[in-house]
Amino acid sequence: MQRAAARALRGARTLPVRARSAGTGPPPRGLLYERHGEPPAVVQLKDLEVAELGDSDVHVKMLAAPINPADINMIQGTYATLPPLPAVGGNEGVGEVLEVGRRVTALKPGDRVIPAVNGLGTWRTRGVFPQETLLKVPSDIPVPCAATLSVNPCTAFRMLADFESLAPGDSVIQNAANSGVGQAVIQIAKASGIKTINVVRDRADLPKLVERLMALGADHVVTEEMLRKPEMKDIFKSIPKPRLALNCVGGKSTTEMLRHLQPKGTMVTYGGMAKQPVMVPVSAFIFRDVRLRGFWMSQWRKDHAQGEPRLRRDGMDRDSVTSMMDALFQLIRRGQLSAPACTQVPLQDYKAALENSMKPFTSSKQILLL
Amino acid sequence: MQRAAARALRGARTLPVRARSAGTGPPPRGLLYERHGEPPAVVQLKDLEVAELGDSDVHVKMLAAPINPADINMIQGTYATLPPLPAVGGNEGVGEVLEVGRRVTALKPGDRVIPAVNGLGTWRTRGVFPQETLLKVPSDIPVPCAATLSVNPCTAFRMLADFESLAPGDSVIQNAANSGVGQAVIQIAKASGIKTINVVRDRADLPKLVERLMALGADHVVTEEMLRKPEMKDIFKSIPKPRLALNCVGGKSTTEMLRHLQPKGTMVTYGGMAKQPVMVPVSAFIFRDVRLRGFWMSQWRKDHAQGEPRLRRDGMDRDSVTSMMDALFQLIRRGQLSAPACTQVPLQDYKAALENSMKPFTSSKQILLL
Numbered sequence: 001m002q003r004a005a006a007r008a009l010r011g012a013r014t015l016p017v018r019a020r021s022a023g024t025g026p027p028p029r030g031l032l033y034e035r036h037g038e039p040p041a042v043v044q045l046k047d048l049e050v051a052e053l054g055d056s057d058v059h060v061k062m063l064a065a066p067i068n069p070a071d072i073n074m075i076q077g078t079y080a081t082l083p084p085l086p087a088v089g090g091n092e093g094v095g096e097v098l099e100v101g102r103r104v105t106a107l108k109p110g111d112r113v114i115p116a117v118n119g120l121g122t123w124r125t126r127g128v129f130p131q132e133t134l135l136k137v138p139s140d141i142p143v144p145c146a147a148t149l150s151v152n153p154c155t156a157f158r159m160l161a162d163f164e165s166l167a168p169g170d171s172v173i174q175n176a177a178n179s180g181v182g183q184a185v186i187q188i189a190k191a192s193g194i195k196t197i198n199v200v201r202d203r204a205d206l207p208k209l210v211e212r213l214m215a216l217g218a219d220h221v222v223t224e225e226m227l228r229k230p231e232m233k234d235i236f237k238s239i240p241k242p243r244l245a246l247n248c249v250g251g252k253s254t255t256e257m258l259r260h261l262q263p264k265g266t267m268v269t270y271g272g273m274a275k276q277p278v279m280v281p282v283s284a285f286i287f288r289d290v291r292l293r294g295f296w297m298s299q300w301r302k303d304h305a306q307g308e309p310r311l312r313r314d315g316m317d318r319d320s321v322t323s324m325m326d327a328l329f330q331l332i333r334r335g336q337l338s339a340p341a342c343t344q345v346p347l348q349d350y351k352a353a354l355e356n357s358m359k360p361f362t363s364s365k366q367i368l369l370l
Numbered sequence: 371m372q373r374a375a376a377r378a379l380r381g382a383r384t385l386p387v388r389a390r391s392a393g394t395g396p397p398p399r400g401l402l403y404e405r406h407g408e409p410p411a412v413v414q415l416k417d418l419e420v421a422e423l424g425d426s427d428v429h430v431k432m433l434a435a436p437i438n439p440a441d442i443n444m445i446q447g448t449y450a451t452l453p454p455l456p457a458v459g460g461n462e463g464v465g466e467v468l469e470v471g472r473r474v475t476a477l478k479p480g481d482r483v484i485p486a487v488n489g490l491g492t493w494r495t496r497g498v499f500p501q502e503t504l505l506k507v508p509s510d511i512p513v514p515c516a517a518t519l520s521v522n523p524c525t526a527f528r529m530l531a532d533f534e535s536l537a538p539g540d541s542v543i544q545n546a547a548n549s550g551v552g553q554a555v556i557q558i559a560k561a562s563g564i565k566t567i568n569v570v571r572d573r574a575d576l577p578k579l580v581e582r583l584m585a586l587g588a589d590h591v592v593t594e595e596m597l598r599k600p601e602m603k604d605i606f607k608s609i610p611k612p613r614l615a616l617n618c619v620g621g622k623s624t625t626e627m628l629r630h631l632q633p634k635g636t637m638v639t640y641g642g643m644a645k646q647p648v649m650v651p652v653s654a655f656i657f658r659d660v661r662l663r664g665f666w667m668s669q670w671r672k673d674h675a676q677g678e679p680r681l682r683r684d685g686m687d688r689d690s691v692t693s694m695m696d697a698l699f700q701l702i703r704r705g706q707l708s709a710p711a712c713t714q715v716p717l718q719d720y721k722a723a724l725e726n727s728m729k730p731f732t733s734s735k736q737i738l739l740l
Contacts, residue, residue: 080657250652272652279649282620282642285664287450292662294655 030124031350031368034086036077039354043075043089045347051128055101058131060113062370064147065093065122066342067357068180069271074119081118081298088121093370094137094146095127104131112137114150116321118298125347125370132305135321138329144339145332147367148180153328153337155270155297156184160194163266163293164244168193171239175199175224175257176248176273178209180340180365183216185246190217191336195239199224199257203361212341227256236260244268251276258284266291342367400494401720401738404456406447409724413445413459415717421498425471428501430483432740434517435463435492436712437727438550439641444489451488451668458491463740464507464516465497474501482507484520486691488668495717495740502675505691508699514709515702517737518550523698523707525640525667526554530564533636533663534614538563541609545569545594545627546618546643548579550710550735553586555616560587561706565609569594569627573731582711597626606630614638621646628654636661712737 027047035042053059071089073079097111107113113134115122120133137146159181160166172189176182177198189196198213200206202223210221220235241262247254248271258267258280267290269278284290304321331337342365345353353366397417405412423429441459443449467481477483483504485492490503507516529551530536542559546552547568559566568583570576572593580591590605611632617624618641628637628650637660639648654660674691701707712735715723723736 080653255647269652269655271656277625277649277651278655279647280662281647282639283450285639285648285662286641286666287664287669289664289666289669292650292655294652294657294659296656296659299657299659 028124028126029347030088030121030127031090031347032086032088033075036075036082036085039072039075039089039358040351043350043354045350048088048124048127053099053101053128054130055103056131057101057128058104058107058113058134059098059100059126059128060095060134061098061126062093062095062122062124064143064344065090065368065370066148066180067353067366067368068092068151069273069357070151071123072354072358080296083119083121088124088127090121090123090368091115091118092148092151093120093122094143094149095122095370098126101131107131107134107136112139112141112146114146116150117301123347123350123368123370135325137325141329141332142339144342144344144367145337148339148342148365149328151297152180152340153184153188154324155181155295156188157324157328158297158300159246159268159270159295160185160188160192160244162295163268166192166194166244169195169240170244171195171197171219171242172244172246173197173199173242173257173260174246174248175253176271177213177218177221179248179271181246181248181270183213183340184337186213186216186218187337188331191331191334195219197222197235197239197242197260199227199253201361216338224253224256227253227260232260241265246270247278248273250274250278252279255279255281258290261288261290263288264291266293268293268295270295340365344369398494398496399717400458400491400497401460401717402456402458403445406445406452406455409442409445409459409728410721413720413724415720418458418494418497423469423471423498424500425473426501427471427498428474428477428483428504429468429470429496429498430465430504431468431496432463432465432492432494434513434714435460435738435740436518436550437723437736437738438462438521439643439727440521442724442728450666453489453491458494458497460492460494460738461485461488461490462518462520462522463490463492464513464519465492465740468496471501477501477504477506482509482511482516484516486520487671493717493720493738493740505695507695511699511702512709514712514714514737515707518709518712518735519698521667522550522710523554523558524694525551525665526558527694527698528667528670529616529638529640529665530555530558530562530614532665533638536562536564536614539565539610540614541565541567541589541612542614542616543567543569543612543627543630544616544618545623546641547583547588547591549618549641551616551618551640553583553710554707556583556586556588557707558701561701561704565589567592567605567609567612567630569597569623571731586708594623594626597623597630602630611635616640617648618643620644620648622649625649625651628660631658631660633658634661636663638663638665640665710735714739 030048031043032046033042094114097107097109114137116135117133177200186196197220198218213221243262243265245261245267247269250272251274344367346369357366400418401413402416403412464484467477467479484507486505487503547570556566566588567590568588583591613632613635615631615637617639620642621644714737727736
């Protein structure tokens with residue numbers, strides 16, 4: 001799977017034997033970077049090499065692709081896995097199939113697709129990708145939803161499903177509640193009857209943010225400072241202490257959040273926005289038996305790439321990619337899972353979009369229209 | 371169970387209805403503290419009240435009892451659970467049954483017993499304890515082994531058994547390798563064919579300590595400083611990276627140890643000698659999927675107090691108190707588990723013993739002869 005993604009990135013440089021040229025119009029364009037650095041400085045809109053369509057390849061016209069924090073870190077060179085340079089940026093997005101190779105049966109022209117793996121380089125007008133790097137998306141899923149589906153809602157879904165057996169009425173606490181994952185957690189939890197306590201950083205327009213997260217289905221929104229205050233007790237008069245904590249920050253904020261976790265509860269770390277380690281008092285391990293885990297969607301995808309559904313103890317096949325995607329499509333159709341607040345930006349305005357995506361306290365995701 | 375222990379501590383102050391006086395000789399003596407503070411200052415050797423023998427009680431002549439770090443913390447008032455004051459110190463020890471209440475069938479005069487719970491107050495010449503707070507020990511188990519069995523070797527046994535399924539050839543890394551638990555880990559692992567990497571603090575007599583731990587069965591002994599050095603790679607040429615790390619320190623030492631854990635491996639924290647939190651880089655959770663847990667023998671005993679053996683997935687009944695104790699007795703009989711290096715001290719010399727037990731870099735456990 002990784003090799004397939006690498007091949008997709010390199011475009012036409014590794015030619016399959018029975019390849020034919022993909023399309024004949026103007027060359028595809030994309031946001032390329034040739035060296036690591038600050039994205040507005042190193043990313044450039046360039047014509048890309050014309051890729052060849054191998055027998056198992058799919059030629060895709062990209063429709064829209066968001067700018068996520070992980071994309072920024074990849075360009076900066078600080079992410080755990082980095083594609084060979086030069087590389088096209090972007091890991092999420094949605095496209096429409098233009099043509100398929102002779103051996104491709106699961107997809108046909110006109111189908112909507114999203115990435116099944118990291119590192120495809122979605123910030124481009126067109127691309128040729130191996131079929132196994134793509135997932136089909138029903139055409140009634142709105143473009144902004146589909147474009148932001150493959151990383152954040154999947155991460156939220158898995159973290160709610162894989163670490164604690166949560167029942168309706170149980171609660172979850174999360175920081176960075178305003179992030180793409182955070183908003184998906186609020187909505188997926190709400191649809192399952194699970195209460196959420198959402199931690200955000202204090203800011204000028206806090207009441208507006210609180211209102212927006214409550215409208216998504218948040219039960220409680222608190223600032224990092226409030227985590228330390230005795231008023232937190234009031235929350236736990238109406239809902240139980242959380243059995244699951246989701247951490248995307250690190251540092252002191254995480255230590256404070258951990259304080260509210262139920263004994264034997266689990267904290268899952270999936271990001272480190274504060275660029276500080278997770279700090280845990282020894283007593284939390286010994287006397288409260290808290291469990292600390294980590295989650296990375298890319299690794300989950302690798303582990304589940306064989307398409308072998310594994311049964312959970314409750315007999316539900318929630319572990320397969322297919323069943324997860326079907327569950328997410330259902331939530332979207334029922335209006336229970338919406339795309340994050342976003343600003344749609346034409347491709348040529350990418351520099352402003354990159355700059356906006358890196359501003360602190362950004363509440364709106366930048367989505368490139370391709 | 372906790373109430374029973376509390377009753378044992380209070381001695382004769384809560385009298386069962388059909389009680390009779392336990393023994394008629396000179397009154398029992400014990401190391402009592404009436405307030406929390408530094409042990410040599412607040413602990414005093416005093417005559418204790420004569421306890422009454424209830425129908426379900428056991429009158430025990432104590433033989434020997436060690437001074438453990440947890441005993442010190444209890445007296446200082448910094449431990450998580452504290453008995454009501456005044457209290458007799460000591461949580462481990464071995465005694466001989468003098469007489470039993472009318473309803474006691476599992477024990478008889480002459481039997482050897484050790485505490486089944488924390489907080490019995492073992493630093494005394496005689497005591498009356500509820501039968502469910504005691505475990506019988508075969509009389510062929512040497513007194514120093516029996517006196518140091520109920521906390522440290524049990525902790526070591528459980529941590530090796532309950533968190534990762536270790537097979538012969540697998541490896542474990544631990545810090546504070548010279549502690550009571552550390553020495554038991556080395557020996558129990560060795561008997562199971564599991565390799566140990568043992569981290570100790572650098573000290574003047576390091577070669578002697580290394581020699582002693584190697585003689586116990588340690589495969590590798592390294593200092594905290596060596597954890598950071600490239601020479602660590604040499605160790606992993608001959609043994610696999612550890613799937614289990616046992617942490618009794620906290621702070622930077624723990625972060626360095628964690629670096630060597632296998633992906634998806636587990637670190638279990640059971641102590642915090644450095645009085646610093648456990649610090650984990652976010653990347654270890656996300657990209658290496660390390661799992662952090664805690665362990666507390668007292669909690670395990672509470673959870674398993676009903677005597678209900680629970681089957682593990684491999685069908686082995688390793689989860690019951692009985693099977694754990696039998697396994698430990700077997701190891702002792704085969705010479706595979708010895709008592710920690712210890713200095714036996716007559717009861718009246720308790721002040722020196724308390725002081726010696728609190729010295730840094732102590733390699734010899736103080737055992738009070740009662």
